[in-house]
Amino acid sequence: MFSSVTTFSALVAASALAAVVAFRVLASRQRIDSRAVDWFSVLSIPFGVFFGHLLFAVSMARLYISQPEYGLGFWLRPWDGGFMFYGAVLGCVLSALITRRITGVRVMTVLDAASVALLLLIALIRLSEPFDNLSDVGQGYGLSVYDLPMPPFLPFAFSPYSDMPDELCMAVFALEAIYALVIAVLSVRWLGRLPKGQTALRALLLYAAAQILFETLRRDYTVRLRFVRVSQLISALVLLGLMIYACRSRRLSAKETALRIAALLVLAGGVVALEFAVDKPLILPNGEAIFFEYWVTYSLIGLCAAAMGIVTWRSLCPAGKKEPRAKAA
C-alpha cells in the first residue's frame, strides 16, 4: 500500500499540512468565522490538487492529444504528469468562492490569510524538489556553476546528482523558497493593516514578477508552449490582470491605462527577446550578431521582471494616495 509513497510525495503532503495549519492560525488571528476556516481548509486541498494538475495538462495538451495512448483520462489523473502552482491558486480562489456561498465570509478576507499559507506551501515544496529524484537526479536546478559564476554552496549551488556530488548547479529551488518565505513574512505584516484583498494581491504580484526570472533560471523540466515557458506566460498575464484591475479600481483614464499596459507589454517583449538571447545570439536589424554571457542575460531578464513588478505595484499601491478597496466577490 505504501510502496508508491516517495520521499517527495511525503514532503509535499507535509508541506500541505503545514500550509493548512498556518492558514488556520492566521485566520484565527484575523477573527475569520471558524466555519469559513473549516470549509476553506477542506475545499482548498482537493481543488488545489485538481486544478494544479489540470493547468499542467492543459499546457501539455498538444503533446497528449497527438499521442492518443495517454487517453482522455490524463486530465483527471493527478498522479500522472505534474502540477502547476497557478492551478493551485485557481483552486483556492474557487474554494474561497464556494466558502462565501456557504458562510457569507468575503472571498478576499479568506484569500488574504490563504496567500500566506500558499507562499509557505510553495516555499516548502521548492525545498523538497531535490528529493524529487527519479533516476537519481533531483529537480530545481539551473546551469552548471562552471558556466555561471556562483558560490559553490547552498543556497546558491548544489548537486542534483546522487552519484556525481561534484557536479554543482545553480540551486534555483533554494532561491525560490527563500523568496517565497520573504514574501510570506511581508504578507503577515500586511495582514490586518491593509484593506481587504490588498495582502493577497500584493503577494500575488511579487510572486508573479519574480517567477518570470526564476523560470528562466531553471534547466530542469519546465512546461513550454513552443519557446515560451508557460509559467512565465501566466506570470505576465497575472501582472497584466492586476494592472487592469488597479487601473479600473482607481478609475484612471483610458490613456493612462493604455500607457501603463503598454509599458508592461514592452517590458514583457524585452523578456521574450532576452529569453532567445540566453542560448542564442541577438540578431540586430543590420544582421550583426551580439552574444551575451549567461549572467548578463539573466541579469537583464531580472531587471525587466523587476520593472514589470514595479510598474504594476505603482498602479496597485500608489504612494501617498488612498489605497484602492478590493471589491467583495
Added chain:
Amino acid sequence: MKKVLPVLAIALLLAAILWLVPSETVVAEVVDIPIDLPQKENAPINEQYYTSDLSYEDPSISIRIEKGGVAYNTPYVIAYVKIASPTQIRRALSNRNGQNAENATIIAKGANALLAITGDSFHDNKQEVGKYIVWQGQVMQHNIIESQSHGYFRYFDSLVIDDQGDLYPFMNASTADLETFEETHGTKIVNAFAFGPAIIINGERRPELTNSYQINGVGWFKRAQRIALCQTGKLEYMIVVTGSEDNGRAEGVSGKATGMTMDEFTDLLLSFGNVQTAYCMDGGSSAWMVFRGEKVNDFGGKKRPIGDILYFVSAWRED
C-alpha cells in the same frame, strides 16, 4: 662434483616449473551489447586503452580526434570512429528520460560514453509534436505531422540507425517512411532522430534549395555552428563539428569565426572524399563533442544543456 650435479639438475628442474605450471588466462572478446541495456549499466571505461588525450583504441573500437582544422574562416574538429559491433553506437537521454536538460559531459559520464555528440534536441522534442523518435528500440513519438500543416517547422529530415549500424536519412520524412522501415529494409530501427537536414545522401550532395528554405528553423544560408554525423563505411563513422561567431578566437582564424552555411559545411564534408551519408544534429550552442569528460569543440562559446546524446561505447570485455 658428484654432489653438485644432482643439486644443479634439481635446481634447473624447479626453475623450469616456473614456466611449465599453467597460470590464470584472461578471456577477452567483443560482445554485443543488448539494445535495451539501460545507459547507466554500460561497462565502465577501461582507461588503459586511451592512447592519447584525443584517441582511444581497444579491440572493439577505435576513436581518433583531430583538432585545428579551419575552413571558411571557421575552426572545426573531426572524430573518426570504427566499431566492431553495431550495438556500440547508441543514444542516451538526459535525466528523466530527456525531460531535463543537462550538459552533454554529464549525460556522457552517466552512460560511460567513450565519445558523445549532441543528439536531436530531445529536450525540446519532448514537448514538441510531430516527430518520429526512437530511443534504443523504444518508440518515444510516432506521429509526424506533415509539413503543410506544421507551421513553423515546415520540413523535417529523419535519421534511422538500424541494428546493423547503418544510417538511413529520410528527407521530409513521413510517418509511413518510418513505420514501414523494417518491412522495406529488413532491419530493425534502433534509434530514430528528428533534426537534420541530411546534407549528403549516397555520397551525393542534397539537391539545391531556395533562399528562404528552412529546415526545422535552421537557415540554410545562415552562418552558424554545425555538427554532422557521417557514415564512411561499414561500422565506420566520422563526426565533424564547427565553430561559429559566438566562439572566441581560434588559431588560424582571422578575427572571430564566422560559422558555416549549409552549403559550405556540405563542401567541407565532401572534401574528405569518403562520406556516404551526412546528417546534421542540433548545432549552434547545443553542439557538443565530448571525449574524456571534456567538451572537445570548446571554441569559447556557450555550453547549452541538452536532452540527449549519440554516443559510442566499448564492447570489449575482459573476464
